[in-house]
Amino acid sequence: MTKLLVINALAKKYYDDCHILGSLSIPLDKLEAYARTLDKKTPIVVYCASYSCPVSEKAWRIFDALGFTSVWAYEGGLAEWSQKGYPCAGACQEEYLNRQETWHERGVKTITAEALKEMMDDAKLL
8 A cells, every 4th residue: 555645636737837845646537537546545645725715625535435534635735835845846836826826615624734744745656
């Protein structure tokens, strides 16, 4: 079983511009098919652009509906991650990366940037 999967669920062009180092690009429209290939006990964190982006919530709900047991949504997304100075890959030129936003409860299991960074460090993804 994989130690941890961190999945960027945005369209590939956004992943190509900037993504969390060590994360995978699985766009939302391909996520369910990809999820069906995984062990349901695999720890997974899904993320998108920012707190105002609904993609991480939608991605979390796909995994939850399929019965995955260890899935979190990183709601701060790439904007918060990059603003904290955590490791990113790509040119990171998209305007949304500079917006300051606040968290809104969406009824999904979430993870903070700090906890995600610790998990990724432990899994040797960073």
